[in-house]
Amino acid sequence: MPKILIVGGGYAGFYTAWKLEKHLRKGEAEVTMVDPLPYMTYQPFLPEVAAGEIEARHVIVGHRRHLKKTRIVTAKVTGIDHANKTATITPAVGDAWEETYDQIVVTAGAVSRTFPIPGIADNAIGLKTIEEAVAIRDRVLTNFERASNLPAGPERDRLLTVVVVGGGFAGIEIFAELRALASSLIKDYPTLSFEDTHFHLIEAMGRIMPEVSLKTSEWVLKSLAKRGANVHLDTQLTGAVDGNVELSTGEIIPTDIIVWTAGVMANPTVVRGSDLLVEERGRIATRADLRVGTADEIVEGAWAAGDISAVPDLTGAGPGGYCVPNAQHAVRQAKLLAKNLVAVLRGELPREYIHKNLGAVAGLGLYNGVFQSGNIALKGFIAWVAHRGYHGLAMPSWERKWRVIGDWWHNFWLGRDNVSLQTVQHPRYVFEEFAARPRPAASAETPPKPDAGAKPAEKAPTGG
Incomplete structure (x- = not known):
């Protein structure tokens, strides 16, 4: 059974797995998704969460709740050796291991891009x-x-x-x-x-x-x-x-x-730890059919979508000729990627991604x-x-x-529920403040207390 490894469980990764569950026949492929978080975050709602208009837990989508046929691994992918079709999986607890695959889908997203400004x-x-x-x-x-x-x-x-x-x-x-x-x-x-x-x-x-x-x-x-x-x-x-x-x-x-x-930049942990093609802006070089590669070269068995990928914008509207890194493209690319991957497994040709920005x-x-x-x-x-x-x-x-x-x-x-729960970030502060602690051990230099029945020593005479 072919093994499909999805790196990242954000927009593109989650939707790819979600749609693969729909399109794959029973026993046609085994799908594994790896992400350090157990959920996908719907990022367009983050400003409303910050403003107290939406409950934080309601804008995340639990992987295990909504992906019933996919093997979920909560860990980081710290290396991709596509030449040997293995990926290094590093969990938060325990030893790293090598995961083999037949098809890899890189959808590790992007992180905040900062500059070396003091402070x-x-x-x-x-x-x-x-x-x-x-x-x-x-x-x-x-x-x-x-x-x-x-x-x-x-x-x-x-x-x-x-x-x-x-x-x-x-x-x-x-x-x-x-x-x-x-x-x-x-x-x-x-x-x-x-x-x-x-x-x-x-x-x-x-x-x-x-x-x-x-x-x-x-x-x-x-x-x-x-x-x-x-x-x-x-x-x-x-x-x-x-x-x-x-x-x-x-x-x-x-x-x-x-x-x-x-600004944002492609996830550097995944990009720098892989041997896949990377373009000048640090993103995975991706063809219009969402396979990794260039117009003249295809990297067999490798796919990419979302913010980590440089997908050509065939509508001609994208800056620099590429799709902009936003949720609109990530979701639609993922849906097509799932269809294209299944098509390739069945010996069919993939379709190119063409999406005109809706606004x-x-x-x-x-x-x-x-x-x-x-x-x-x-x-x-x-x-x-x-x-x-x-x-x-x-x-x-x-x-x-x-x-x-x-x-x-x-x-x-x-109205808004305007109560700060900042102390949740330090949940043990009350417990620590009032918790009883063992007394420090007596110092070896502290003289022992005199025996109650012992005769007190005579006081030494002073000069006079």
């Missing part, structure tokens, strides 16, 4: 995982609690200042959602006012959201400005030591929250959004409805859809 590695946080979204939400809520006990001054301003780096879709969405969250919190803190909160977005280019038209991006800027948000265009971040954000303009912004959304949609906080498809642009409430409608339908499985829709329904009537 970023120590003080910033990304927005690629559910854990990061939850941490951002809890930090904002905790900072409001702390600031409410402080008099007006630099420390209170620092706690109530949020800086987002990157003006793409992810950056604008998290920026707008956090601005909306902060505005909703003001009513619960009598000692704080709207003017006490400060939001700054740093963008190195001269515009935001390159996925939409210039006119639409300018509307978004005006909408953010009306809500008290500051956008710094043509500005670079030069330092973030001790939370002091230094800009290329010379301005210094003290803050306790720095969210980094300035871009973004949420800008409750009841506000933006949508662009070609020359059609929607703004405000109707775009916000389109945003939730599209992503609500795109969420994998009806079980997950109903959970997300339930969150939206409950929040509509009951």
